[in-house]
Amino acid sequence: MTETQPAFVGGETLASPSPKLTTSEAEKLARDLYGIECRAHMLTAERDQNLLLEVDGCSRFVMKISNPGEVRAVTDFQTAALCHVECSDRHLPVPRIRRTLSGATEAPIVLADGRQSVTRVVTFLPGRPLVAAPGSARQRANLARCLARLDRALQGFSHPGQGHYLQWDITHLDRLEPLLPNIKDPIGRELLEGVLEEFHDRVQPAFGELRRQVIYNDLNFYNVLVDEADPDHITGIIDFGDIVAAPLVNDVAVAASYQFGSAGDRGAVADFVAAYHAALPLTVSEVAILPALIAARLATTVLITSYRAQCYPQNSLYILRNASAAWTALKVLRAPEWHQDGGWLKDALMDKERL
Numbered sequence: 001m002t003e004t005q006p007a008f009v010g011g012e013t014l015a016s017p018s019p020k021l022t023t024s025e026a027e028k029l030a031r032d033l034y035g036i037e038c039r040a041h042m043l044t045a046e047r048d049q050n051l052l053l054e055v056d057g058c059s060r061f062v063m064k065i066s067n068p069g070e071v072r073a074v075t076d077f078q079t080a081a082l083c084h085v086e087c088s089d090r091h092l093p094v095p096r097i098r099r100t101l102s103g104a105t106e107a108p109i110v111l112a113d114g115r116q117s118v119t120r121v122v123t124f125l126p127g128r129p130l131v132a133a134p135g136s137a138r139q140r141a142n143l144a145r146c147l148a149r150l151d152r153a154l155q156g157f158s159h160p161g162q163g164h165y166l167q168w169d170i171t172h173l174d175r176l177e178p179l180l181p182n183i184k185d186p187i188g189r190e191l192l193e194g195v196l197e198e199f200h201d202r203v204q205p206a207f208g209e210l211r212r213q214v215i216y217n218d219l220n221f222y223n224v225l226v227d228e229a230d231p232d233h234i235t236g237i238i239d240f241g242d243i244v245a246a247p248l249v250n251d252v253a254v255a256a257s258y259q260f261g262s263a264g265d266r267g268a269v270a271d272f273v274a275a276y277h278a279a280l281p282l283t284v285s286e287v288a289i290l291p292a293l294i295a296a297r298l299a300t301t302v303l304i305t306s307y308r309a310q311c312y313p314q315n316s317l318y319i320l321r322n323a324s325a326a327w328t329a330l331k332v333l334r335a336p337e338w339h340q341d342g343g344w345l346k347d348a349l350m351d352k353e354r355l
Contacts, residue, residue, distance in 0.1 A: 016069025017312075019049040019111055026051045026063055033100050033107050034121050036061065044318050046308070048241060052124065060124035061098055062238075068115035072108070075118045077161030078240045079105045081154065081214060082122070088153040093146070093225075093236045095122035125236030127225030137271060139232040140259065144275035146234045147219055147255055151248060151280060154214045162214055162245040167304055169217065169244045170253065170296040171207065173199050179303045182310060188302070188327065191334055195299040203292050209285050210247035218242040219255035220322060249286040252276055253293035257301070262325060264332030269294070270348035277349065291345050295333050301326040 021029075026040040030053050040063070043050040049065040066075045082097050083105065097105050098121040106120045130143075165172065177196055183189040218239060225236035252273060259269045273290065276282070282290075305323045309316040 016047070016067050018045065018047060018067055019065040019115075019117055021049060021051070021065055021111070023051065025112075026053070026065075029109065029119055030061075030063060030121070033119065034098060035101050036098075036121070046315075046319060053121070061121050062095065062124055064120045064122065064241075065109070066118045066120075068111065068117050071161075071164065072118060073161035074164050075106060075120070077159045077164070078243055079120060080159050081157060081243050082240055084157040085150070085153045088157075089149065092150060092153055093125060093234060094150070094240075095125060095236075095238060097122055125225055125238060127235035128228050128231070129222055130224035130226050130231075131221035133226045133231040135261075136232055139226065139234075140268060140272050141275035142232055142234050143219070143224060144255070144272045145279045146237065147216065147251065148276050148279035150216055150237060151213070151251055154216070157214050158245075159214070164244075166217075166242060166244050168242050168300060169246055170250055170293060170300055171244075171246050173296045173300055174204070176300060176303045179307045182306045183302070191330060192299050192303065194334060195295045195330070198292055199296055203289060203296060206285065206289050207247060210249055210289070211283070211286070212245060213248055214243060214245050215248060215251035216240065216242075217244050217246065217251060217254055219251070220258050222321070247286075249282060249290055250293060252282070252286075253290055254297050256290070257294050257297040257326070257329060258322070260325065260329035260332065262328065264328050266332065266344065267348070270345055273345065274349050287346050287349065291333065295330065298326045298330040298333065302330070 023040040023042065027038060030036040030038050030040070036053060036055060038053040038055045038061070041052040041054065043052055043062070047067040047070070051063045051065075053061040053063055055061070079097060082095060085092055085094055086096055099105060100107050106118050109117050109119050111117050165175075167176065174196065180189060180192060183192060216237070218241070219237070223237060223239045224234065225238065227233040227235050255276075256269045256272050259272045260266070261268060273282075277287075302323055305320050309319045312319065
């Protein structure tokens with residue numbers, strides 16, 4: 001971290017370097033802990049380290065090495081959530097936990113630099129990343145219904161680790177305020193200051209009346225897989241590293257924030273929310289606060305990615321992959337003619353006769 005990168009409460013995980021196992025080290029772990037003879041290949045990740053394990057050139061798994069800055073209860077929370085979903089809805093396209101030779105769902109390890117970490121292995125899901133696939137209204141509706149189904153599967157699940165602080169949890173957007181100096185563009189900084197002001201004045205007071213549960217919290221296009229032959233068909237939702245206990249509507253806000261596209265299409269956002277609402281109805285209070293929560297997620301994206309890109313310039317291309325679209329969407333969402341009280345979303349849903 002340089003002198004220009006401010007410290008902030010809870011920023012330790014963001015500033016903790018990712019694990020750096022070699023492929024041969026990962027292959028040995030897979031063999032010794034899981035009984036898997038494989039070839040390991042590096043995958044991209046932000047805080048953790050992910051590797052593809054290829055067995056006989058056919059069956060595949062993903063090994064996840066957790067960031068040492070993440071406490072053990074949090075990784076166990078993520079693992080337990082996947083096990084709960086498997087029991088709640090066996091046909092949901094999410095990864096399944098591969099047990100160790102001793103039957104454990106995860107295994108503690110010591111990295112070469114002496115830091116403590118945890119390794120987990122999950123099944124590999126087939127499909128093409130949504131970010132590299134053509135989009136459509138049908139695909140958008142299918143994705144919304146899949147998220148609603150996942151939220152239903154997580155209902156009733158609780159875990160001792162669910163109360164942890166996660167920087168990507170928009171419930172705590174205010175704790176990212178010390179990152180504002182990283183935004184050098186004065187217009188962009190002023191835009192974020194407006195989002196933070198609305199968050200303080202309007203969003204935080206509303207949290208008490210919203211439904212809460214464990215949510216997925218990261219439905220971006222890199223975490224969704226679709227069928228190669230039929231991109232409208234969702235084949236996988238991967239990476240449960242950002243799950244939290246939070247207002248249910250936050251999950252919709254996070255997912256909706258990625259629906260604007262490069263042109264800032266509010267209609268696509270309304271379509272997504274309408275499809276989710278048809279599968280898992282939102283309350284009037286949740287719909288009313290949703291535009292402000294979408295703005296909170298977009299602000300979270302640009303604040304965190306600008307900070308981490310300065311911390312880790314060698315990984316900046318990956319870290320900033322969603323930043324440009326987030327800025328575009330934020331400018332559209334906060335435009336005076338559309339911002340107001342966020343009524344455009346409610347009006348759009350009413351036009352669809354879904355609310």
